[in-house]
Amino acid sequence: MLLSMCSLNVWNKPEELGSITQLDGTATPWRNCADRAHDIAHSDVVGVTFSCATLRVPQNWAQEHGQMFSLALLRMRSAAQTRRIGSLVVNPGGPGASGVEFAAQSALFLPKQLQQRFDIVGFDPRGVGGSSPVRCISDKQKDKQAEENSDPDAAELATQLAQAAAIARQCSNKYGTTLQYISTEQTARDMDAIRRAVGDTKLNYLGYSYGTLLGAVYARLFGGNIATMVLDGAVDPQQDSVTASERQAAGFEKEFDAFAANCQQRGDRCPLGVDARATTARIISKVAQQPVKAPGGRHATEGVAVFAALAAMYSPEKWSALENALHDLDAGKPAGVFSLIDEYNGRGSNGHYDNSVEANLAIGCADERNPVPVAEVTELQTQWRSRYPLFGSALAVTLLGCASWKSPRDEYPVGAATSAPPIVVVGTTGDPATPYENTARLATLLGTGTVLTWEGQGHTAYPQTSCITDAVNRYLIEKTVPDPGTHCR
Numbered sequence: 001m002l003l004s005m006c007s008l009n010v011w012n013k014p015e016e017l018g019s020i021t022q023l024d025g026t027a028t029p030w031r032n033c034a035d036r037a038h039d040i041a042h043s044d045v046v047g048v049t050f051s052c053a054t055l056r057v058p059q060n061w062a063q064e065h066g067q068m069f070s071l072a073l074l075r076m077r078s079a080a081q082t083r084r085i086g087s088l089v090v091n092p093g094g095p096g097a098s099g100v101e102f103a104a105q106s107a108l109f110l111p112k113q114l115q116q117r118f119d120i121v122g123f124d125p126r127g128v129g130g131s132s133p134v135r136c137i138s139d140k141q142k143d144k145q146a147e148e149n150s151d152p153d154a155a156e157l158a159t160q161l162a163q164a165a166a167i168a169r170q171c172s173n174k175y176g177t178t179l180q181y182i183s184t185e186q187t188a189r190d191m192d193a194i195r196r197a198v199g200d201t202k203l204n205y206l207g208y209s210y211g212t213l214l215g216a217v218y219a220r221l222f223g224g225n226i227a228t229m230v231l232d233g234a235v236d237p238q239q240d241s242v243t244a245s246e247r248q249a250a251g252f253e254k255e256f257d258a259f260a261a262n263c264q265q266r267g268d269r270c271p272l273g274v275d276a277r278a279t280t281a282r283i284i285s286k287v288a289q290q291p292v293k294a295p296g297g298r299h300a301t302e303g304v305a306v307f308a309a310l311a312a313m314y315s316p317e318k319w320s321a322l323e324n325a326l327h328d329l330d331a332g333k334p335a336g337v338f339s340l341i342d343e344y345n346g347r348g349s350n351g352h353y354d355n356s357v358e359a360n361l362a363i364g365c366a367d368e369r370n371p372v373p374v375a376e377v378t379e380l381q382t383q384w385r386s387r388y389p390l391f392g393s394a395l396a397v398t399l400l401g402c403a404s405w406k407s408p409r410d411e412y413p414v415g416a417a418t419s420a421p422p423i424v425v426v427g428t429t430g431d432p433a434t435p436y437e438n439t440a441r442l443a444t445l446l447g448t449g450t451v452l453t454w455e456g457q458g459h460t461a462y463p464q465t466s467c468i469t470d471a472v473n474r475y476l477i478e479k480t481v482p483d484p485g486t487h488c489r
Contacts, residue, residue, distance in 0.1 A: 021434075030053065041105045052073065069190075071123055075119050076106050081117070098128060134171065139351060151385065151394065180363055203218070212233060228422075234442040242372060250435065253387075270323055287305055418447060427440075437488055
């Protein structure tokens with residue numbers, strides 16, 4: 001049970017749940033969705049209520065009376081809420097991650113102090129999850145993509161390009177020019193509609209990873225509509241895709257060094273031994289020559305092993321799982337690496353994927369200013385393989401994702417948030433996915449940004465440590481901005 005039966009009975013009444021306001025001024029009731037939240041969180045949560053609603057928004061905000069998308073919203077409200085400030089709109093990143101799922105799980109990890117002052121409102125961005133989702137790649141195709149060589153030779157690269165072109169055609173044939181509007185700028189405009197729909201004069205926002213880019217675009221467009229904004233795990237809106245991928249390659253390689261150093265310190269207690277990098281390279285080379293068969297016709301290839309390692313770099317809490325997974329793979333048991341890569345790619349235990357792969361592709365390609373030519377990718381493969389031996393080639397090859405994408409682009413605006421209040425930009429010194437250097441870049445670009453630093457490992461910081469948690473809570477609740485240069489250890 002998520003709630004007591006008493007709470008379920010009370011909160012099932014539409015008049016108690018309230019409503020959201022559609023763009024045409026009509027009211028749509030929030031509806032109880034405790035059962036759905038329970039299914040998402042896989043945990044019983046006491047003392048909170050969950051409500052869901054759907055908001056209709058234009059596909060193209062430049063033509064507000066044209067075709068519409070439906071956005072899925074979920075609100076988590078604490079029964080202990082006092083002195084309510086308003087709603088805190090959240091985005092977990094991706095692009096392609098579900099804000100509905102994030103909000104459903106938020107009672108388990110967001111500080112109680114925050115829950116007592118805000119409704120937590122998550123939304124699936126357009127094209128994602130329950131919001132007019134893009135679905136144009138089969139489960140079989142996704143399985144095949146996951147098994148592709150992460151360091152392909154010329155022939156393998158040609159095959160991968162042909163498969164990418166086929167997927168681009170599938171998506172274009174199904175959705176046409178609609179794909180142009182599955183973009184960050186359009187989603188930022190959706191966020192302002194969400195602010196109005198939930199009845200807030202100003203937006204309170206918490207965005208992680210890609211959610212920082214979404215927040216930065218919102219701040220550029222609607223800076224005067226912001227009350228507070230926390231951007232954790234900064235994306236640099238000014239960087240091109242090559243720069244972004246190389247920064248990630250360097251970040252993941254550096255994080256793997258930390259992973260290997262941890263193994264070395266533990267000696268025989270680490271399943272990979274004192275030289276985890278050498279052991280990992282040997283295992284990857286081994287499965288490149290002879291992939292390990294798994295149930296259901298899957299094969300643990302070199303690509304599976306590399307991206308399992310990359311997935312584990314997002315959090316030190318996954319390091320132990322990676323150690324055991326690689327050790328088991330060496331012994332012919334691939335379940336561990338598949339567990340890591342399946343979670344990363346959104347594959348369920350039943351073999352079905354969520355739509356995060358398509359959504360990531362659609363959003364990234366709609367935003368892409370300059371798709372990278374194949375010849376440049378092959379050059380980058382060579383350069384990055386030398387600089388970043390484990391992840392360099394793999395991240396170079398990912399740049400081909402938009403090479404065959406035919407839908408028109410919808411570039412997001414870049415620039416200062418001139419009318420915005422102070423915005424807190426949180427960075428983690430050991431963040432592999434959104435390298436720490438992006439933190440100051442984003443804060444400077446915004447013009448109103450204040451940097452808050454966690455000297456730690458893994459992707460994003462709040463609420464990983466009490467120092468960061470206290471500083472962010474004070475800002476969101478009291479609007480007290482952290483002192484410039486604040487570092488948490």
